[in-house]
Amino acid sequence: MGLCSLWWVLVLAVICGGGGRGSGNVAHGLACNWGSRASHPVPPDIVVKMLKENGFDKVKFFEAEAGPLKALGKSDIEVMVGIPNDMLAGLASGVQAAVNWVSANVSSYISKYGTNIRYVAVGNEPFLKTYKDMFVSTVFPALQNIQAALIKAGLAQKVKVTIPINADVYQTDSGLPSGGNFRTDIHNLMISIIKFLNDNGGPLTINIYPFLSLQADPNFPFEYAFFNNSAQPVVDGSITYTNVLDANFDTLVSALEKNGFGSMPVIVGEVGWPTDGDPNANIANARRFNQGLVNRIISRQGTPKRKTPPDIYIFALLDEDQKSTDPGNFERHWGLFYYDGTLKYPLDMGNGKSLAPAKGVKYLKRQWCVMSPQASLSDPNLAGSIDYACTYADCTSLGYGSSCGRLDVRSNASYAFNMYYQAMDQRQGSCSFNNMSVVTAIDPSQSSCRFEIMIDIGKHETAKSSSSKGTKLNLGMAFIVLLALMISGVRNIY
Ligand SMILES: *[C@@H]1O[C@H](CO)[C@@H](O)[C@H](O)[C@H]1NC(C)=O
Ligand SMILES: *[C@@H]1O[C@H](CO)[C@@H](O)[C@H](O)[C@H]1NC(C)=O
Ligand SMILES: *[C@@H]1O[C@H](CO)[C@@H](O)[C@H](O)[C@H]1NC(C)=O
Ligand SMILES: *[C@@H]1O[C@H](CO)[C@@H](O)[C@H](O)[C@H]1NC(C)=O
Numbered sequence: 001m002g003l004c005s006l007w008w009v010l011v012l013a014v015i016c017g018g019g020g021r022g023s024g025n026v027a028h029g030l031a032c033n034w035g036s037r038a039s040h041p042v043p044p045d046i047v048v049k050m051l052k053e054n055g056f057d058k059v060k061f062f063e064a065e066a067g068p069l070k071a072l073g074k075s076d077i078e079v080m081v082g083i084p085n086d087m088l089a090g091l092a093s094g095v096q097a098a099v100n101w102v103s104a105n106v107s108s109y110i111s112k113y114g115t116n117i118r119y120v121a122v123g124n125e126p127f128l129k130t131y132k133d134m135f136v137s138t139v140f141p142a143l144q145n146i147q148a149a150l151i152k153a154g155l156a157q158k159v160k161v162t163i164p165i166n167a168d169v170y171q172t173d174s175g176l177p178s179g180g181n182f183r184t185d186i187h188n189l190m191i192s193i194i195k196f197l198n199d200n201g202g203p204l205t206i207n208i209y210p211f212l213s214l215q216a217d218p219n220f221p222f223e224y225a226f227f228n229n230s231a232q233p234v235v236d237g238s239i240t241y242t243n244v245l246d247a248n249f250d251t252l253v254s255a256l257e258k259n260g261f262g263s264m265p266v267i268v269g270e271v272g273w274p275t276d277g278d279p280n281a282n283i284a285n286a287r288r289f290n291q292g293l294v295n296r297i298i299s300r301q302g303t304p305k306r307k308t309p310p311d312i313y314i315f316a317l318l319d320e321d322q323k324s325t326d327p328g329n330f331e332r333h334w335g336l337f338y339y340d341g342t343l344k345y346p347l348d349m350g351n352g353k354s355l356a357p358a359k360g361v362k363y364l365k366r367q368w369c370v371m372s373p374q375a376s377l378s379d380p381n382l383a384g385s386i387d388y389a390c391t392y393a394d395c396t397s398l399g400y401g402s403s404c405g406r407l408d409v410r411s412n413a414s415y416a417f418n419m420y421y422q423a424m425d426q427r428q429g430s431c432s433f434n435n436m437s438v439v440t441a442i443d444p445s446q447s448s449c450r451f452e453i454m455i456d457i458g459k460h461e462t463a464k465s466s467s468s469k470g471t472k473l474n475l476g477m478a479f480i481v482l483l484a485l486m487i488s489g490v491r492n493i494y
Contacts, residue, residue, distance in 0.1 A: 029055075029057065029297060029298065029300070029311075030054065030055045030056045030057065030058070030294070030297060030298075030314070030349070031056060031057070031058035031059065031060065031078075031311055031312060031313040031314065032051075032056050032058075032059060032060070032313055032314040032315070032316065032317045032336070033059075033060045033061075033062075033269075033270055033313050033314065033315045033316040033317060034047065034051075034059050034060070034061055034065075034068060034316070034317050034318070035061075035062060035316050035317075035318070035320045035323070036061075036062070036063065036065050036068075036320070037320040037321075037322040037323045038318065038319070038320045038321055038322060038339055039321050039322050039394075039423055039454075040321075040339065040340075040422075040423075040454040040455040040457050041318075041339075041455070041457070042318065042339075042340060042341045042358050042361055042455065043361075044065075044067040044068040044070070044071035044072075045071045046341065046358050046359065046360055046361060047068065047071070047317070047318075047341070047358065048068075048071045048072055048075055048077070049358075049359065050341055050356065050357070050358045050359070051075075051077060051317075052075065052077070053356045054349060054355055054356055055349055055350070055353075056077065056317075057076070057077055057078060058077065058078040058079075058080070058311060058313065059072070059077055059078070059079055059080070059313075059317075060079075060080040060082065060119075060121065060269065060313045061079070061080065061081050061082050062082040062084060062121075062124055063081075063082055063083075063084055064081045064082075064083075064104075064105035064106070064109075069081070069109045069113070069115050069117075070109070070113050070115070072113075072115050072116070073109070073112075073113030073114045073115045074113070074114040074115075075115075075116070076116055077116060078116050078118045078119075079115055079116055079117045079118060079119075080117075080118065080119035080120070080121050080162075080269075080313075081105060081106060081117055081119070081120055081121065082120075082121040082124060082164070083101070083120065083121065083122050083123060083124075083142070083146070084123075084124065085123050085124055085126055085131075085134075085135050085139075087101075087142075088122070088123050088126065088135055088138040088139055088142045089138045089142075091122075091138075091141075091142035091145055091146060092137075092138040092139075092141035092142040092145065094145065095145050095148050095149060095152075097145065098142070098145035098146045098148065098149035099148075099149045099152060099153075101146070101149065102120075102146065102149040102150055102152075102153050102155070103149075103153065106120060106150070106153070106155065106159060107153050107155065110155070110158075117158075117159055118158065118159060118160065119159065119160050119161070119162055119202075119203075120146055120150070120159060120160075120161050120162070121162055121163065121164050121205060121269070122139065122142050122143045122146055122161055122162070122163050123135060123139045123142065123143075123163055123164070124164050125164060125165060125166040125207060126138075126139040126163065126165070127139075127165055127166065127168075127169050127183075127186055127190075128166050128168065129168055136186065136189065139163060139193075140189065140192060140193055140196070143161055143163060143193065143196065143197075144196065146161055147161050147196075147200055147202075156200070160200070160201055160202040160203065161197065161200060161202040162197065162202045162203050162204065162205045162267065163193060163197075163204070163205065164205040164206070164207055164269040164270070165204070165205065165206055165207070166206075166207050167206060167207060167208050167209070167248055167251075167252070168183070169182055169183055169186060169190060170182050170183065170251055170252055170255045171183055171251075172251050172254075176234070176236040176237075177236050177239070177241065177247050177248075177250040177251040177253075177254055177305070178236050178237060178239075178250075178254050179251075179254065180250070180251035180252060180253070180254035180255040180258070181254070181255045181258055181259075182255050182259070191259055194256070194259070194261050194264060195261075197264075198261060198264055203264075203265040203266060203267045204252075204256075204264055204265070204266050204267070205266070205267045205268075205269035206249070206252055206266060206267070206268060206269060207268070207269050207270035207271070207315075208245055208248045208249060208268055208270075208271050209270070209271065209272075210225040210226075210243070210244045210245055210248075210271070210273075210289070211225065211272070211273050211274065211280065211281070211289070211330075212327075213225065213244055213248075214280055215278070215280065215328070224242075224243060224244050225243070225244055225289070226243065226285075226288055226289055226292055227242075227243050227245070227289070227292030227293065227295070227296060228288075228292050229242065229243060231243070234247060239304045239305070240304075241304065245271065245293075245303075246303040246304060249266070249268070249303045249305075249306070249310070250303050250304060250305040250306070252266065253266070253303070253305045253306055254305070265310075266306075266310050267310055267311045267312075267313070268310050268311070268312040268313065269313050270313060270315035270316075271293065271312060271313075271314065271315060272286075272289075272290065272293075272314050272315035272316060272334050272336075273285060273286040273289035273290055273334075274286060274330035274331070274333040274334045275333050275335075275344050275345075275403075276329075276330065276332075276333035276396065276397050276402050276403045277325075277328060277329030277330035277331070277332065277333050277396045277397065277399060277402050278328055278329060278330040278399075278401060278402070279400070279401030280401075281330040281333060281402075282401075282403075283344060283345050283448075286344070286345065287344075287345040287346075287347065290314065290336065290347060291347055291348065293312070293314065294314075294347060294348070294349060294350070295348075296309070297309070297312055298349070298350040314336065315334050316334045316335050316336070317335060317336060317337065318335040318336075318337050318338070318339055318341060319332055319333050319334065319335035319337070319338050319339040320332055320334075320335070320339065321339055321393075321394040321423075322394075325396060329396035329397075329399050329402065330396075331396075332394055332396050333396070333397075336355065337357065337358065338450075339452075339455075340358065340361055340363075340452075340454075340455055341357055341358025341361055342357050342358070343355060343357045361455055362455065362456045363453050363454070363455060363456055364422065364425060364426045364453055364454050364455070364456050364460055365426060365453075366441060366443075366453060367426065367439050367440065367441050367453075368414075368418045368421070368422075368439070368440055368441075368442075368443065368444055368451050368453070369414075369417045369418045369420070369421030369422075369426075369430070369431035369437050369438070369439055369440075370414035370417060370418060370437065370438060370439075370440050370444050371410050371411075371413040371414045371417060371436055371437055371438075372435075372436055372437055372438040373438075375435070375436035375437070377409055377410060379434070379436055381433075381434040381436065382413060382436065385413070385416075385417070385433040385434055385436060385437075386412070386413050386416045386417075388420075388433075389416040389417055389419060389420035389433070390416050390419070390420075392420060392423060393416070393419035393420040393422070393423040394419055394423070395415070395416050395419055397415070397449065397450075398412060398415060398416070403448040403449050403450070404448070404449035406449075407446070407449060411444065411446065411449075413436070414437075414444055414451075415444075415449065415451065417431065417433055417436075417437045418444070418451050418452070419452070421437075421439075422452055422453060422454040423454065425454065425456075425457070425459040425460040426454075426460050427459075427460055427461055428461060
């Protein structure tokens with residue numbers, strides 16, 4: 001933005017602002033979710049550089065992550081900090097709890113590090129039908145207490161509250177967006193919350209997942225999930241809907257209009273497409289969806305009912321190998337990037353600029369754990385060993401229709417062994433598996449199936465300490481190491 005300073009900012013605003021055209025930057029206005037359920041995360045300072053290089057100027061967290069929030073200090077990137085659902089009851093219990101939370105997780109980062117925190121997301125999809133009514137009584141009082149705490153901290157002008165909700169809080173009886181209204185069981189609560197947000201200048205945040213719509217309904221018209229498609233459009237009065245994202249968003253807009261909040265600001269808190277773990281989750285579909293999404297974000301395209309485009313936080317920036325697979329194996333593969341910030345597919349970020357990968361990531365040694373050529377496929381320990389490896393490491397790429405779903409039995413075992421070995425930071429004894437495995441320097445990756453090397457997070461042994469430990473740690477030892485890891489990582493389990 002060098003050229004666009006001083007008084008002629010006004011004149012050049014159109015050229016240098018918005019799309020960043022003319023200044024050599026990529027388009028701004030991109031936003032994404034930065035999750036932390038990764039066993040080997042990219043160092044936060046590298047992620048921040050990558051965000052800036054790719055034109056992301058907003059980022060959303062599910063928790064107040066200390067490392068990333070510090071790394072974002074003075075970056076100007078706008079931050080939405082999340083409060084997990086399991087903290088809602090505590091925060092609902094009184095204003096003091098909220099005051100403590102805001103002080104520790106908002107005020108301190110703003111004042112000490114200059115982190116540009118702009119939103120606090122209270123809870124995450126608290127009304128999801130599958131949660132039954134678990135958070136229904138706590139989310140609104142928690143929201144009110146956090147707002148009160150922000151006022152007390154003198155931050156209420158700068159930091160706004162919101163609640164990210166799943167699109168299942170609204171529905172349409174007519175099957176068309178114009179029939180939208182809030183679910184009857186939480187209708188009154190939703191109206192109270194929206195009124196409160198509106199009174200305090202906070203937006204409503206909604207998560208919309210065309211991919212999940214496709215997963216949920218075998219009759220869902222595949223093409224309609226994408227933006228540039230050959231789907232039969234849906235005609236709703238004078239409006240024609242060409243894709244499910246527009247239709248879904250406008251169902252919410254109709255629900256808001258019907259209840260007197262037609263101009264309520266809305267943020268799309270999550271939207272994206274996974275690349276693995278399901279036949280519909282692949283590189284081609286994800287690239288198609290996300291390119292269409294990025295195109296409409298940078299061209300500032302709204303929906304038929306709202307010409308002003310909402311802020312859209314792409315889900316997600318990076319793959320996370322420790323996410324719960326309850327929703328499906330695809331859950332660990334939502335990243336625009338692989339877990340380590342490498343590219344999955346090219347993406348045009350505007351003005352011909354392509355998506356840029358993370359730079360400066362340090363990896364463990366280039367070595368993999370594979371099934372030994374001497375080991376027999378009829379070894380009675382084989383199935384148990386694969387099971388063991390996959391209990392503690394991420395094998396979600398091995399499933400039907402996934403990137404490693406077509407490996408033969410031997411490579412399949414190798415994949416599992418390697419994921420375990422890498423998850424254990426290549427430590428001594430973690431490539432043992434009843435003598436069925438061996439370490440190799442030859443990359444066993446084949447076609448779509450990547451045999452990963454994990455990021456060096458400083459947990460592997462140095463050559464010296466490993467040799468001094470003697471030859472062989474067995475699986476039992478590895479298990480202890482693992483338990484320790486799990487205990488230290490408990491916070492990271494959904
Ligand atoms: C936020 O603040 C509270 C203090 O109320 C603290 O207990 C909590 O661990 C902090 N961190 C996160 C990630 O919420
Ligand atoms: C949309 O699809 C058409 C035909 O499939 C193609 O020619 C066009 O380039 C696509 N546009 C975008 C923006 O992807
Ligand atoms: C590969 O391993 C996974 C995980 O144990 C298993 O579900 C799958 O059936 C295996 N595939 C083959 C071809 O052995
Ligand atoms: C492991 O395999 C090696 C060579 O294949 C063999 O010499 C050794 O005795 C085996 N050890 C065990 C415990 O089976």
